[in-house]
Amino acid sequence: MYITPEGKEIFVVDGHIHFWDGSPENQRNIHGKQFIECFYAYHNALSPAEQRWEKSHFEKYSADDVYRDLFIDGPDDMAIIQTTVLGDFYKTGFGCIKRSHEMAARAKDRFIINGSYDPRDGEQALEYIHFMKETYDIKGVKLYTAEWKGESKGWKLNDPWAYKCFELLDKLGIRNVHIHKGPTIIPLNKDAFDVHDVDYCATDFQNLNFIVEHCGQPRLDDFCWIAVQETNVYGGLAVVLPFIHSRPRYFGEMIAELLFWVGPDKLLFSSDYAIWTPKWLVEKFWAYQIPEDIAAERGVQLTDEIKEKILGLNAAKLYDIDIEDRKAKLRADPVRIAAE
Amino acid sequence: MHGMCAEREAEVWQALDRVTDPELDEAVTEMGFVENVEIEGPSVLVSFRLPTYWCSPNFAFLMCEGIVREVGRLPWVARARVRLEDHMHAEEVMAVVNDGRPFSEAFAGLCDGDDLDALREKFAEKAFQRRQEAVLLRLRALGHSPEAIAAMTLRELEFTEVEEDRLARYREALTGRGLAKWPGDLAFRDWAGVALTAEGLPAHLATLRQVRLNMEFNGTLCQGLRGARYKEAVEVDGEPTLVDFILGRVPPRPQAAR
Incomplete structure (x- = not known):
């Protein structure tokens, strides 16, 4: 719960967090080492100086760390854990749905744990989707199109097997598809950050919601265009939001574009924990106003009402969370961690 | 260090100023991507490092190719080469760039045989x-x-x-x-x-x-990532070189990077 300086309670759903193990013990090869180092560089590059972590802590943090950083020190009421497996890089997975469930067992009402699959597995991907539905009753999935798999260095959302998987998600009522558009490297002669495949699947699977993480950056223009065309495309603010600290005016330009094109009902807050922690992000976001000249240009402003939507109401809608009911449950079961 | 050598190194740095990161339209020298220049007679080796191991190989290729081209234009240079450090496709990129061959030869299987036009x-x-x-x-x-x-x-x-x-x-x-x-x-x-x-x-x-x-999104990230990735290296290797003095780059750029 975030309490505004005026005393208003804001329900916060953190739309994209990880419970990862990027430690050297779990790294399979140089790629695993380089992957967590890249995350650590993001963390260092955009965090305020006093929020930076030691590398070893960043590589692997405990369940207690998660509870403290999100719910005790941090303002989150709920968090959506996204599973990023990276099986070619990490022995037991970078993220792992089973590990996330064990971590979340203490406070089930606070977490939504999304699954993940790789359409390049073909039939096995379909079987695995069934397994995740039956075992964990997943409500969403996270797809990482830049993931390596043997010779393959990535895949597209409109590949034939990607479509077969979407058909199954639709049939099973798994409606929320979070998409991480990393720098895919196929085909290599094209723009590595292309987001146009989102357009195809969003048109063809109207029952599914596609939440594009970091709003398709660095192809904000393409993302905005697609989100205008497709009513089921949303923007996740992971990576975009931390610019609020280091480049506040630039953040204003980005959020003005997003509000103008995508609209206040289709943007989702996320800290991308543990790359960043939610406390400083939410505090800065609540205090933020788009500079006047930028706001005037696009005719938009981040009102309190819009901030409240972005911080939690929009995600609650996507995941059928009854906020009053949930608040009551959370109050009855406060978060505790072992004394340090 | 005698005068001609320093002069030539300065010429190489000036040639490198004309190579831009295609994604950012900023000079690779401005971004701090060029690590080192080694000159041996008519042969020049430029060490080049991107902000992450994952930077797209097609962008990496374009920049390496630009380096070979611009340095190769200097009248006294007979052979210009790039050493791409710490990149997932360093070997493939260097193999073609340093041999004057097209991108499609390095990644034939991944780019439908097309080049980067x-x-x-x-x-x-x-x-x-x-x-x-x-x-x-x-x-x-x-x-x-x-x-x-x-x-x-x-x-x-x-x-x-x-x-x-x-x-x-x-x-x-x-x-x-x-x-x-x-x-x-x-x-x-x-x-x-x-x-x-x-x-x-x-x-x-x-x-x-x-x-x-x-x-700007990528530009900010690239500078931030580069700074974070090589913080340790910069501290170890932070001594200004002669060329820094020549080009008025003291203190050296990495420390001035945001």
């Missing part, structure tokens, strides 16, 4: 748009009306108070594309060659703004 064109367009926006925003801030901007010729643009470096970058992109040649030609057209109109200016600027927002 379409990508080059796309980045050239973005660079043009970004440079044009910088000039248009400045003109607007100086109080020029949309009508005056739309009707402005190159000669008239030269006589405005727009700063010379900003102007030079735009002029280079404009004439490079062949969108204006003579002083009497219109100064503002879009990439397709359509002349800017007063009514169309706000929408045109909105388009250009999005291009800039994309480029």
